[in-house]
Amino acid sequence: MDSFVIDAQSGNxxxxxxxxxxEEALERQFVALDNILNALDxxxxxxxxxxxxxxKISDNxxxxxxxxxxxxxxxxxxxTDQIKLAPEQFTTLSKYYAEVLHDVKQPIKxxxxxxxxxxxxxxxxxxxxLTPIHTDLLQVCILSKCYHVALPIIxxxxxxxxxxxxxxxIKDILCFFYYSGIIFTALKKYKKALEAYKFVLTxxxxxxxxxxxxxxxxxxxxxxxxxxxIQHFPRNTPTVVxxxxxxxxxxYMDYGFTFPNSSISEVQQKAASxxxxxxxxxxxxxxxxxxxxxxxxxxKKLTQTFMTLSINDIAEKVNLPKAKAEQFVLKMIEEGxxxxxxxxxxxxxxxxxxxxxFSGSVVLEDLNxxxxxxxxxxxxxxxxxxxxxxxNQYLKKVYNERKNSPQFDE
Amino acid sequence: MEVEKGSxxxxxxxxxxxxxxxxxxxxxxxxxTGFTKIxxxxxxxxSCKPLEVEAFKQALKEVQKTPNLELYNTIVSKSxxxxxxxxxYIEALNKKNxxxxxxxxxxxxTAKSNMIKDAIRFAQNDLGEFYYKLGxxxxxxxxFIRTRDYCTTSKHVLTMCFNIIKxxxxxxxxxHAPSYxxxxxQCPDLDNxxxxxxxxxxxxxxxxxxxxxxxxxxxxETPFEQSNTFSDIMSPQDIAYYGGLCALASFDRxxxxxxxxxxxxxxNYLELVPELRELINDFYNTKYGSCxxxxxxxxxxxxxxIHLHKHVESLYQKIRxxxxxxxxxxxxxxxxxxxxxxxxxxxxxxxxxxxxxxxxGDIQARIDSHNKRLFAKxxxxxxxxFEKTMQVGQDFQNSTNGLLLRLEMLNNNISTVSxxxxxEKAFNEFHNLGPNSHQHLFFxxx
Numbered sequence: 129m130d131s132f133v134i135d136a137q138s139g140n141x142x143x144x145x146x147x148x149x150x151e152e153a154l155e156r157q158f159v160a161l162d163n164i165l166n167a168l169d170x171x172x173x174x175x176x177x178x179x180x181x182x183x184k185i186s187d188n189x190x191x192x193x194x195x196x197x198x199x200x201x202x203x204x205x206x207x208t209d210q211i212k213l214a215p216e217q218f219t220t221l222s223k224y225y226a227e228v229l230h231d232v233k234q235p236i237k238x239x240x241x242x243x244x245x246x247x248x249x250x251x252x253x254x255x256x257x258l259t260p261i262h263t264d265l266l267q268v269c270i271l272s273k274c275y276h277v278a279l280p281i282i283x284x285x286x287x288x289x290x291x292x293x294x295x296x297x298i299k300d301i302l303c304f305f306y307y308s309g310i311i312f313t314a315l316k317k318y319k320k321a322l323e324a325y326k327f328v329l330t331x332x333x334x335x336x337x338x339x340x341x342x343x344x345x346x347x348x349x350x351x352x353x354x355x356x357x358i359q360h361f362p363r364n365t366p367t368v369v370x371x372x373x374x375x376x377x378x379x380y381m382d383y384g385f386t387f388p389n390s391s392i393s394e395v396q397q398k399a400a401s402x403x404x405x406x407x408x409x410x411x412x413x414x415x416x417x418x419x420x421x422x423x424x425x426x427x428k429k430l431t432q433t434f435m436t437l438s439i440n441d442i443a444e445k446v447n448l449p450k451a452k453a454e455q456f457v458l459k460m461i462e463e464g465x466x467x468x469x470x471x472x473x474x475x476x477x478x479x480x481x482x483x484x485x486f487s488g489s490v491v492l493e494d495l496n497x498x499x500x501x502x503x504x505x506x507x508x509x510x511x512x513x514x515x516x517x518x519x520n521q522y523l524k525k526v527y528n529e530r531k532n533s534p535q536f537d538e
Numbered sequence: 539m540e541v542e543k544g545s546x547x548x549x550x551x552x553x554x555x556x557x558x559x560x561x562x563x564x565x566x567x568x569x570x571t572g573f574t575k576i577x578x579x580x581x582x583x584x585s586c587k588p589l590e591v592e593a594f595k596q597a598l599k600e601v602q603k604t605p606n607l608e609l610y611n612t613i614v615s616k617s618x619x620x621x622x623x624x625x626x627y628i629e630a631l632n633k634k635n636x637x638x639x640x641x642x643x644x645x646x647x648t649a650k651s652n653m654i655k656d657a658i659r660f661a662q663n664d665l666g667e668f669y670y671k672l673g674x675x676x677x678x679x680x681x682f683i684r685t686r687d688y689c690t691t692s693k694h695v696l697t698m699c700f701n702i703i704k705x706x707x708x709x710x711x712x713x714h715a716p717s718y719x720x721x722x723x724q725c726p727d728l729d730n731x732x733x734x735x736x737x738x739x740x741x742x743x744x745x746x747x748x749x750x751x752x753x754x755x756x757x758x759e760t761p762f763e764q765s766n767t768f769s770d771i772m773s774p775q776d777i778a779y780y781g782g783l784c785a786l787a788s789f790d791r792x793x794x795x796x797x798x799x800x801x802x803x804x805x806n807y808l809e810l811v812p813e814l815r816e817l818i819n820d821f822y823n824t825k826y827g828s829c830x831x832x833x834x835x836x837x838x839x840x841x842x843x844i845h846l847h848k849h850v851e852s853l854y855q856k857i858r859x860x861x862x863x864x865x866x867x868x869x870x871x872x873x874x875x876x877x878x879x880x881x882x883x884x885x886x887x888x889x890x891x892x893x894x895x896x897x898x899g900d901i902q903a904r905i906d907s908h909n910k911r912l913f914a915k916x917x918x919x920x921x922x923x924f925e926k927t928m929q930v931g932q933d934f935q936n937s938t939n940g941l942l943l944r945l946e947m948l949n950n951n952i953s954t955v956s957x958x959x960x961x962e963k964a965f966n967e968f969h970n971l972g973p974n975s976h977q978h979l980f981f982x983x984x
Contacts, residue, residue, distance in 0.1 A: 288946055289943070289946050289950065298947075298953060301952065327943070331954065332944055333953055364941075429897055433896040433904060434893070435907075436907050437908075441907060486920065486924040502935065509938070512945070
């Protein structure tokens, strides 16, 4: 083991590469691991430090709290150059770290270390390149309910990955978008949540994955909350998903189909009849929200139909007790969902048209930002197009086609 | 029957009395011949108490002109006591039918052994006809379809088609009808009668499947035939009723003027039912009050029609909605009280009707429930354009981003693959981790 420590302490890259050979040997020496760690410095000897910590994963008898502290220390201080030699080990460790954090119920501790790790692994471009650490960070954020930390990441429209440097796999990508969906849902940004779930559904696949199934379940319920009916699959969903997924979430489909055309009591009944399953899937809260959304949608429809309406009439039309109806209307006004004023003197609600008139600097700025985004996208596509039309494969194909088709003989 | 009970239960007694006053069963039923006459009588007897006795008696008289025992039995048993069964009649008829059937089958066999095409067709046709008269539709349709192989002239084809279509209409089972209508329409040199017959049956078929607009077009295109040549299917009055009501329910105002009121051919039909002509004119001239009154008056009679009764409610609903929409179309604001009087209804009821139309997007307006007024909604083009633009831009960005990432994944060979062991492992891992890691999620505790 001494030779490992010596190799690890030398700054020489050749010797560092040698370190990877010790992986198995380390896993046989659980007792010595903590001592080795003490001999190493997490910044200068990052690779050695990483390998020791990774070896500790398989030690079932370790003190988890110490392990968390060791990892936290490591993730906050490591040097990027060294760990790039062992991206796989690095991501395995981060994944395990996230799990242990959940075990010891201190997920919030992991946010800053993981954020640091994410930045390092994505070459300081955490908003452009997706790494497995992104996924771990989201998980920790969800567990500690620190959604605001995750928000800039999931709103960033990440479009690149770098499997060679980050060892990212399909599971990481799917989970990243699944977790994004969960965070958007929790923040009530339902449209964005749907986009995230949609990506999970459309990811390239030749088989059905459990993550996709779970995402589809949430997709269905969030669709009901947002639109009141199940949306179709996105156009580019793999056939294997379209064909097989429904049989895995029959109860959800059933619930979704009764939703648009039934009365509230019928929907409630339907939800209650499969409550156990919804609870098991941890979607019960969402289901309840979806039932509430029926009232909201009905009230919203009323605002489009009436200019003034008494609270009594509203209550009668949406099937709620009077006090509750007033509460609903109030809440919806507060949240900017409807534009209305309540006159308690004669119990009348007057509905107004949307106040948004699309003028002013905010709108202009928003427009500008969107246009810039589209320009950027266009640039990306253009570069991609160029690189494809210059690639060997493409040129070969075009050449062969020309040779085979007679009209190009001239 | 259900429909009628539901709609006029409050005034059912007076309604029925007025029916027997207004509705001349004798005159009505004499428009028809053949089985449709019996079916119609039976239907009237079942759905209208005051006319029951008369209708059952007539039906029995008619059915005794045919060899159909089954129908005889049904009529007698449905009349619960009004009519009595006659065993000797049944026995005699049974014998007669059996011998007639034997004879026809013998004819068919001789024809077959002689290999004369036309003779075979003839014999098959006769047999089919007889089965039809017996009420055995299954065998009848088999026989008629078999004649198909022996048809030599277009006239034969036409006969076959009409036989099959008639069967379908009588049993109200339109599965075969469309293809045979199409087949018959392809025959060269169709005479007016045949065209009329085909169009009207086609209309009937579309009416049955709730395609009112197509039905209306077909009925209106029906050439006028004074002589009542297809009384075994329907009468010219029926065509006027069916076509007129379907047109009212589905045509817009221009179409109504051009295709119904000014149509030379359909005018002839409308002349047969002046009430209906007035109704359509009232509707066109926006006299909705009298129009709706006439409609209400017509309703009990229409409910006695074997083909139309199922559709009366939905047609009436559509006509009413259209009237409401048209009434409001020239206004910016309307007093609901005045509108309610124009439509013979109360304000709360009208409000409910209009709010439904607004929610379905048929009227662009909003109701001021406090002051009982209806205001037209002015669409703000700029706002809608802005909203749409933003949405399209967002959608484009989302889809392109997704596309780029998917491409990147494919370039790197990352995709969900089916590797049994591996996927199972992944599944378990996910599920072990799944529930645990979600346990503290935001919405579970809510």
